[in-house]
Amino acid sequence: MGLNCFGISFSSPNITLDSDPTHQKLSKSGYHAIWKEWKENAVPGEGEQRGIAVERMKYCLKKNLTELNLNNLGLRSLPDILPPCTKLDISDNQLSQFPTLSTDLVTLNLANNQWAELPNKLPPYLKSLNVQNGQLFELPELPNMLEFLHADNNQLHCLPEKLPTSLRLITASNNQITQLPEAIFGLFSDSKIVLKNNPLTKKTYYFAYGSIVPNISLSPSCLTKIEYLPPKPLSEIVKVWLTPEQQKSLESKWLEIEQEPGAKEFSKFLNQLANIKKSSIRPKPNLFLRELSPKIGGMDSWLYDLVNSYPLRQKAFLDYGHF
Missing domain, CATH: 3.80.10.10 (Ribonuclease Inhibitor)
Known part of the structure; x- marks a missing residue:
């Protein structure tokens, strides 16, 4: 069969x-x-x-x-x-x-x-x-x-x-x-x-x-x-993965970060990633992140690390800003 x-x-x-x-x-x-x-x-x-x-x-x-x-x-x-x-x-x-x-x-x-x-x-x-x-x-x-x-x-x-x-x-x-x-x-x-x-x-x-x-x-x-909407700015798109408490405490920091070189391109990457949440067919959790770091526990923890580490943030902008 x-x-x-x-x-x-x-x-x-x-x-x-x-x-x-x-x-x-x-x-x-x-x-x-x-x-x-x-x-x-x-x-x-x-x-x-x-x-x-x-x-x-x-x-x-x-x-x-x-x-x-x-x-x-x-x-x-x-x-x-x-x-x-x-x-x-x-x-x-x-x-x-x-x-x-x-x-x-x-x-x-x-x-x-x-x-x-x-x-x-x-x-x-x-x-x-x-x-x-x-x-x-x-x-x-x-x-x-x-x-x-x-x-x-x-x-x-x-x-x-x-x-x-x-x-x-x-x-x-x-x-x-x-x-x-x-x-x-x-x-x-x-x-x-x-x-x-x-x-x-x-x-x-x-x-x-x-x-x-x-x-x-x-x-x-x-x-x-496809009815595409304009990509959300970085300070908005990160909220897809953050809890309400994280959104409130980190909002001002993300507003500052989105002015950094490479932030706009990185935002496009996150917008693409967010589209997956609209699909009924999804890969296993965190599958997209398997090449970022073996220590990553999830998108929320990764984004939190980016806020607090300029070198890590610049590396992410460089690695994922071309998608």
Whole structure:
């Protein structure tokens, strides 16, 4: 069973990996027999170049190559078993069903096909997956070692709730994504997510643009969908995290601080951070502060320290004034 997005369940095809013992023991002649039968079963007039595909598979098997390219051959199906490889390109065909996939695959290009769903279990060592320009409504659980995911131009309604922390790049523009999973805050700060032309909710826009980790890219035109208010001055925005007593006792100090060099830019950072409080999807408390100091107990204590330490304040202005 695949992920459940918005209460709708999608089943995944019954597909196995090549860990099956019969596949591992398959002889060269066994491979050739399977491919020969597949070639002979081609439907006349469909334009499939199965002959070229078979020659490439034989050559890959003979030379023990790590890469197999069956790109742009007009294929509507593939043989049940492909030669072992670590990089497979079957993009730009008319495929809708999967063959048995090698567990050793590191790079898999499935772009520009007719996939409506992916295998429930993808190769465990996969680092790069391209499923652009398909008909996918959801993505399965992603391999733990995945670094690059390209899923633009599908019908995705959401990203997986669990994302591998190894991910460095996700592109999922031109889908139907409305919300972002909290798992994106488990990614590294240099990770990038590109979600242009998706019907994200207003709260999700606030969430994305207020986030610090990772770098989230949305459509510039989508900014007009958000009713932004002018950023509050520093002495006002800090009140979001201060108790009424703290607001009263520190107000005059923050009024003085907001005149310091860098205070205006730092105020913009706090305004972005405050937008997170308007979102129904929030990361764990203080997740944004994990790079500031291991001793930080929360925003209120951090802001209190800034008031009483000019060097710490200047460092904060420098580190966070560019967001």
